[in-house]
Amino acid sequence: MKIQWKKLILCVAIPLGVGGLAALLTGESMKSFETLNKPPLSPPGWLFPIVWTILYLLMGVSSYLVLVSAKPGNLALKTYAAQLAVNFFWPIFFFKLQWYLFSFFWLLLLWCLILLTALLFRRFSKTAAFLLIPYLIWVAFAGYLNLSIYLLN
Numbered sequence: 001m002k003i004q005w006k007k008l009i010l011c012v013a014i015p016l017g018v019g020g021l022a023a024l025l026t027g028e029s030m031k032s033f034e035t036l037n038k039p040p041l042s043p044p045g046w047l048f049p050i051v052w053t054i055l056y057l058l059m060g061v062s063s064y065l066v067l068v069s070a071k072p073g074n075l076a077l078k079t080y081a082a083q084l085a086v087n088f089f090w091p092i093f094f095f096k097l098q099w100y101l102f103s104f105f106w107l108l109l110l111w112c113l114i115l116l117t118a119l120l121f122r123r124f125s126k127t128a129a130f131l132l133i134p135y136l137i138w139v140a141f142a143g144y145l146n147l148s149i150y151l152l153n
Contacts, residue, residue: 004068011067012060018084019056022091023049029095039148055135059084062121062131069124076120083113100150107143114139 034045043051063080086109094103114136122129 001068004064007067008061008064011064012057014063015056015059015084016053018088019052022088023052026091026095029098032098033095036149037152039145039152042145051138055138058131058134062125062128065125065128065131066121076117076124079113079117079120083110083117086110086113094146100146100153104143104146104150107139107146111136111139111143 030045059080063077066074066076066080086106090103090106090110093099093106114132118129118132118136121132
């Protein structure tokens with residue numbers, strides 16, 4: 001399969017842009033996050049942007065694989081867009097607004113949408129579905145952190 005570079009770049013740029021905009025909107029809130037009581041296994045703050053960048057790259061490649069093998073406007077890509085929108089709002093709810101319990105339930109919604117996206121992507125590309133597994137695992141871990149922060153603070 002020949003790589004369609006413009007589509008690949010666009011597919012990677014979209015989640016990176018969504019994540020970058022969310023980070024920009026919540027950047028100053030990270031200072032107050034550092035003061036919170038955190039649970040065991042909490043990674044250092046510098047790790048989060050690295051992990052999220054990798055996950056956004058994987059999402060972009062995954063969506064590209066589906067885009068080039070599916071009809072435009074299909075349910076898989078619509079579900080992908082929905083999970084990306086839910087992903088965008090989580091850091092705003094959690095970091096900016098400090099709605100920790102609400103954010104946890106929002107994260108559960110995100111996890112379900114990621115799982116549904118992966119299952120729908122699998123119909124077009126097994127690789128696309130597998131590329132979403134680290135994202136699914138990270139969001140599950142984020143759920144543990146989110147709920148623990150709610151309970152500890």
